[in-house]
Amino acid sequence: MLSRVADSLYWMSRYLERAEHTARTLDVHLTLMLDQFHESAPRRWHRLLATLSIDDSPEATEFDAQAVTHLLTVDNSNMASILSCVASARENARQIRDSISSEMFEQINRLYHHVKSTSFESIKTHGHSDFTSRIVEGSALFQGVTGSTIARGEGYQFIQIGKHLERSLMTIAMLKAYSEFYLSADGADEADSHVGHLDLVALLRCSSAFEAYCRVHTATLRKTNILEFLLLDRDFPHSVAFSVNNLFAALHSVGREGRGLDTGRTDRMIGRLQAQLTYANIEEVMDRGVIEFLDEVTSQLEGIHGGIQDIFIAYAIESELGA
Template sequence: MLSRVADNLYWMSRYLERAEHTSRLLAVKLETLLEQTPREAELSWRRVAAGLSGDEHVPSAAADAFEITRALAFDPENSSSLIASLQSARDNARQVREQISTEMWNQLNRLYLRLAPMDLATVWNDQPGHIFRDAVDELLMLEGITYSTMRHGEGWYFLELGRYIERAQLLSRLLDLHFGRASRSGTAPSYLDWVVLLRFCTAFEAYCKVYTANIRRDRIAEFLLFDPEFPHSVRFAVERLTDALTRVASGAPAQRRAACERLAGRLKASVDFGQIEELMGGTIDLFLTNIMSQCEQIHEAVQAAYISYDAETVL
């Protein structure tokens, strides 16, 4: 497959994962708004904003829920907003219009055209969480459409690769905000915060099935990091991205493939053999930072091996 096409598919998928993550966080946040005290709500908003934009300080001028939501969802200037992610996903999809199925394009395009002109102010007083819940549903539908209308060939595995690298990074960042240094400096997360975290990862029901409704900090960390079967755990994401890597660029020289697979293997080993007891002793932030930087290295290795390699070297 063309290198540019692989790159577009990879980025389209990363942006869609980011859009889904943003929508879900906002949906959950807005749905649980009423259950929190103003102080709890503010701390919780900070975590959401930090988890989504990398900026831990929500500007004071934007300290109300409406402004934060607008900035995170509909600000085109904010490159990590929902609408910016969707637009980037769509721009990438348009460039590979002939590679993806018509059903996929229609679904993505319809969602974008519906959200782009939306004015948050007009829906704010009437269950604003709905629009984000709908967006999550539409994005999940797109995932299903992709699964069943596109050939599961190399292009599909580039989509998988993008999705799960992005997911591993987003999850790690979210976990870092709840378990890492940031969580110890301020007020410790409350019971409700833990439930909200699980719901951010669409994990509440799955967690309860494994551990019962006994909400414990270390078990949540273990579940979201190491559960091998839950799609929104770090380990699951790493497993899938490692698998995707073995299935792309089958004709590339062994040497270039090896560079990517070695990095992926190392990351996989660290989540396969990680021990939650060790991490809860105080090394969890280091562990999470490490996962994020390993994802970054894999990203760079893939670019170098398959996308932007020097043509002279292969002639």
């Protein structure tokens, strides 16, 4: 597979994952705000932006539901808006449309035309949820046709790599933004106040994890359980450990198809991270410091991103022809 194509598949997938996550997170927060005490609103908008790793400028304090909705949906000056993400995903898809199935392109193209033709006025008129659910559905449809129309070759693996890398980074950013809720100084494990409870439900819902969590731990929201579920659960598709396992499998599969090229570097990095998440225990993580742990995982994921670029995409020609 052409290096440029692999790169575009990877970014297409990352952008689309990000658009979906942003849509879900926005929807959850706008719903959450309906149950808000007014005075805590600015802090929550800040947290929403932190959840999405968007640097909030000082004027962020001025945010209200409308401004945030605009910023995250169809604001084309915001590189992280849903519009920008879908447009970037589609632009990447357009550059490699010979390498994905027609069904995949048509799906992402439809989604793009839908987002592009949606005005902020119409979001205000019809409510945000039509819009956000269309994004989540669009992404699901794309995953669906991807699953059923493309061979499980390298291209598919690069799509998986992009998706799971983005997803794990987004989940970690979200866990960091919400740390005040499960790292309370009082040490009480069960959510006590109403507000804290709602926020924890929101945290789970941003990852579509609420129902899955309840099946495992019942509706009793224990902070350590939530953290463990989103970080270390092996079976839930939005947990960091699950994404890293998939990342491991996809990278391994790509490396195998390759030449005798040195994939050792990414193999080592992803292997170490996977082992760490597989054998970690939540109490240890809490003891060592959750934030430190999350930061460390983030920097390992970023290292893997760099390794992929160096090995598969932007390698030096001299090293190849030397032999």
